[in-house]
Structures are given as C-alpha cells and as structure tokens.
Amino acid sequence: MSEEFDVIVIGAGPAGENVIARAARGGLTAAIVEESLVGGECSYFACIPSKALLRPVELAGEAARAPGLSPGPIDAAAVLARRDEVVSHLDDTRAAGALKTVPATLYRGRGRIAGPKQVEVALTDGGTALIRARHAVVLATGSTPIVPPIPGLAEAEPWTSHEVTAVRTVPRRFAVLGGGAVACEMAQALHGLGATETTMILRGGSPLRRMEPFAGRLVADAFTASGIGMRTNTQVTKVERPVRNGEVTIHLTDGPPVVADELLVATGRVAATADLGVEAAGLVPGEPVEVDDSMRATGVEGGWLYAVSDVSGRNLLTHMGKYQARLCGDVLVARAKGQPEDLPGMRDTATRYGAPQVVFTDPQIGTVGLTEEEARSAGYHVRAVEYDLGAVSGAYLREPGYQGRAKAVVDEARQVLLGVTFAGPGVAELVHSATIAVTAEVPLERLWHAVPSFPTVSEVWLRLLETYGL
Ligand SMILES: Cc1cc2nc3c(=O)[nH]c(=O)nc-3n(C[C@H](O)[C@H](O)[C@H](O)COP(=O)(O)OP(=O)(O)OC[C@H]3O[C@@H](n4cnc5c(N)ncnc54)[C@H](O)[C@@H]3O)c2cc1C
Numbered sequence: 001m002s003e004e005f006d007v008i009v010i011g012a013g014p015a016g017e018n019v020i021a022r023a024a025r026g027g028l029t030a031a032i033v034e035e036s037l038v039g040g041e042c043s044y045f046a047c048i049p050s051k052a053l054l055r056p057v058e059l060a061g062e063a064a065r066a067p068g069l070s071p072g073p074i075d076a077a078a079v080l081a082r083r084d085e086v087v088s089h090l091d092d093t094r095a096a097g098a099l100k101t102v103p104a105t106l107y108r109g110r111g112r113i114a115g116p117k118q119v120e121v122a123l124t125d126g127g128t129a130l131i132r133a134r135h136a137v138v139l140a141t142g143s144t145p146i147v148p149p150i151p152g153l154a155e156a157e158p159w160t161s162h163e164v165t166a167v168r169t170v171p172r173r174f175a176v177l178g179g180g181a182v183a184c185e186m187a188q189a190l191h192g193l194g195a196t197e198t199t200m201i202l203r204g205g206s207p208l209r210r211m212e213p214f215a216g217r218l219v220a221d222a223f224t225a226s227g228i229g230m231r232t233n234t235q236v237t238k239v240e241r242p243v244r245n246g247e248v249t250i251h252l253t254d255g256p257p258v259v260a261d262e263l264l265v266a267t268g269r270v271a272a273t274a275d276l277g278v279e280a281a282g283l284v285p286g287e288p289v290e291v292d293d294s295m296r297a298t299g300v301e302g303g304w305l306y307a308v309s310d311v312s313g314r315n316l317l318t319h320m321g322k323y324q325a326r327l328c329g330d331v332l333v334a335r336a337k338g339q340p341e342d343l344p345g346m347r348d349t350a351t352r353y354g355a356p357q358v359v360f361t362d363p364q365i366g367t368v369g370l371t372e373e374e375a376r377s378a379g380y381h382v383r384a385v386e387y388d389l390g391a392v393s394g395a396y397l398r399e400p401g402y403q404g405r406a407k408a409v410v411d412e413a414r415q416v417l418l419g420v421t422f423a424g425p426g427v428a429e430l431v432h433s434a435t436i437a438v439t440a441e442v443p444l445e446r447l448w449h450a451v452p453s454f455p456t457v458s459e460v461w462l463r464l465l466e467t468y469g470l
C-alpha cells in the first residue's frame, strides 16, 4: 500500500526545505525525498563551502592593503578545516532531524514522477516506495554542472563546483574554464590558498559578462594584479590527460596550451530534470520546468506539478529559490484549503525586477535589477549614472587607493531605479539597500531623503543621485 501526503517535494535543498516548512505551517502533511544530503548542494558543495574558502582570502587581501598591517601566509589547512566545519563534515543528521520538527516525512532515495501526483522512490537502503500526493508534487531538484562537449574534456575527469568546493589538496597549477561566478570565486579562493599558477580561460575579453562591463574589468584587474593568469578571447579545442589525476593539458585556439594539475569546469548549469520522470507530466527531460508566478508548472493537466528554484530556470540563486519556495508553500496551503490563493505574497513578483546577487570575490560585485544594456533592450527610456566608489569618504577611509565603481540605471519615464551595480571591496551589504529601492520602485525624489550615514560607503547613494541631477 502506498502512503499518501498532501504534498510531496523531491529534493531537500534550501528550496525544498522551505516549501515543506510553509506547507506544514499551513497544516498540510508533507513528504520530502532526498537522494543525497538534506540541505542540498548549496549547503555542502556550493554557497556555503565556497564562501568559507573565500573569506580568509578576502580578509588577507584587505589586510595587505591596510597601512600598518602585513598579513603572513594563509594557513590553508586551517581554512579547509573551517570549510569542513561549515559543511558539518558532510553529515546531515541535524538537518534531517530538523525535518521531524516541521513535521515532514523524509524518504532517503532517488525520487521520480511515476504518474499524476505519484512519486516512486528508489530507496537508498534498497527497494522502492510509491508515495501519492493528495494535492501537489513539487520539484526542487536544483541544477547540475554543464561539461561542454570538448574533445577529451569529459575523459579528463575535470573538477566541477562539487569537487572544487570539497578540495582537500590545493593544486599547484590550477586552470579554470569559464568566467561566471563559480569560476571567479573558485579561481580566487584556490589562488589565495596556495595555487601558484592559476589560469582562467575565457571565451570573451573579461569575466562576469552578464553584468555591467566595469564589474568584470575590476575583477580581472584585481585578479591579474594578484598573479592570476587570464587567457581571454579563446576557446578550448582539446583536453589531454593521459594519466588519471595526472597533469592536464588544455589546448586553445591561440597561443600555447595551459598545463595544470587540476582543471575546473565552470561553464554554467542545467536544470536537474533528467531521469526525473517529467515526461509523465508531458514535460521534456533535461529542460527547466516552466512555471507561472505561483510556481505551478505550465501545461500540466490537472495543475498538480510545481517547481521552485534552479529547476524552474528562473534564477540560479539560493535566496531567490527560497523566496519562490516560501510563496509556493503558501499557495499550496491556500489551494488545498480553498482559501484565497492570489494574495500579493503568493506570486513571484521579484524575479521580473532582476534578482539581487553578490559575487563574493575581492573586489565584490553586487547587483540588482537590470543592467543598462538589458534595460535599453527591454525598451525603457534609460539614463544611467556612474560614480567612482573610491571618491566616497567611507571607501577612502576603508582602504587607501580603494578601487570601485557604482552605477544606477534610471527609468526616465517613472523616475525610479531599474538596476544598480556596486563593484569594490566589501560592497556585499550595500546590495540590499538597492534591492529595496528597485523592488519598491522608490521615486528618486523620495530616495533623496534616505540620508546615508557619514562616513560609510553607502554615501555613494547620495553621490549617484547628485550625479543624476538631484
Ligand atoms: C560553487 C557555487 C556557489 C554558489 N554560491 C551561491 C551564493 O553564494 N549565493 C547564492 O544565492 N547562490 C549560490 N549558488 C547557487 C545555489 O547553490 C543554488 O541556486 C541553490 O543550491 C539552489 O537550491 P535548490 O534547493 O534548488 O537546489 P540544491 O541546493 O541543488 O538542492 C537540490 C537537492 O535535490 C536533490 N535531488 C536532486 N534530484 C533528486 C531526485 N531525483 N531525488 C531525490 N533528491 C534529488 C539533490 O541531491 C539536492 O540535495 C552557488 C552555486 C555554486 C555551484
């Protein structure tokens, strides 16, 4: 006999956990299926370990730039030990235990849609379980790294984000393919922790190309100054690694090959819908699950399937995934109980503004909303203003020769901000002020009265508004 729950969630990452928490809070019974560790990729092999690896590197950089301080070498073993601590030594006992208090029933194993409102679990301990949902099945399976079809690349068994965040021995020669957040964060982390020859291989001229151009330029300049090599405007033609775990040779369209002890592939991620049985719901395996703003999958007969976070393809960011999960859980409760289900808190209205994001390199990049290019392509009548962050008193006092920049993209028709980008040391905590201004559509003339404290880096808000003409 199969067990029945109001809601079944597949994937116990941060998104799955939040769906369950909200659904249970509303009185629904819930089951959650996890094939690996409760807490998901984010907790053990992505956000959390990567930031633990980066923080000492950032601090050492800041200390080296501060007058009167000269930090010694970083104790990489101590940093890796701290990383192990923040990932709970890959032990999810506590996270799994927390599910009991939700309450939710945990099925350990690989979940698969077996039919409408039905999930089959290949149990980790052996055997299978068939569970049924009275109301909904929610996919929260995350995403998996893409390894491009380059000759010899897959055979070379390169690292992905999963292996690099779990690094035990820092390679001396470290090559990184890609120029997104994973590539930048991990190149800098391992370079700071002892890789003496770190080389980034970029298709374009600079990293972080989806952001304002100055962001990638600042990161590239800082990386180059710290000794990280950049092979730009190039493509990998072939990868050779004759001996498993031995030296890897990366051949490029121009110039000499890069020879390294380890290669990280950080070329993006794809929604984890392969081998998930989504075809039983009429969807295409390997593709993101398209959802409406209540996170319900579109085009599924009966409307019983939902998807949140990475697997929906909307944003590949934990905070956005958890936001979608919270509203999805609330929608499920409302729909199950026949209550109003279209309250303002029950729709994803944040994604359309452009998700906030921080890239935790040194310098940090913080963005929210649209870039100038995105805003123009979307048809807005745009005016953009920029300001040298180093000229702000708070930044200048923070460190001499502070290198940074800020940009605000204004919708001229409504006099509100469409997007803001900060680039510079320690800007991460500035991003939420911009997120509020953008998502609350605060008119510039009101924003003028949000007076930044002196002398903080936030004073850049005042400077941007003055540059605009206020
Ligand atoms: C190196 C790195 C650093 C990152 N840093 C940040 C950051 O600083 N900030 C940020 O916001 N985002 C960051 N991200 C992105 C972030 O990790 C993801 O957006 C986030 O993990 C998505 O959460 P999720 O719950 O959807 O998926 P996940 O965290 O991937 O969890 C999905 C879970 O589902 C399970 N699962 C999958 N398929 C099945 C199945 N069939 N049956 C049972 N279980 C299944 C998996 O085992 C996993 O536990 C980073 C990503 C990487 C790779």
Ligand SMILES: NC(=O)c1ccc[n+]([C@@H]2O[C@H](COP(=O)([O-])OP(=O)(O)OC[C@H]3O[C@@H](n4cnc5c(N)ncnc54)[C@H](O)[C@@H]3O)[C@@H](O)[C@H]2O)c1
Pocket (backbone or CB within 6 Å): 148, 177, 178, 179, 180, 181, 182, 183, 185, 201, 202, 203, 208, 209, 236, 266, 267, 268, 269, 315, 316, 317, 357, 358, 359, 360
């Ligand atoms: N701090 C953060 O918020 C953070 C940190 C890490 C990851 N993430 C999220 O995780 C997701 C995955 O990150 P990512 O960096 O892997 O992906 P990404 O999509 O952000 O970047 C992929 C990079 O690889 C390059 N690329 C793609 N195919 C290539 C090829 N064949 N050859 C050479 N280069 C190629 C792209 O030009 C791009 O520079 C992102 O959406 C990101 O937002 C967030």
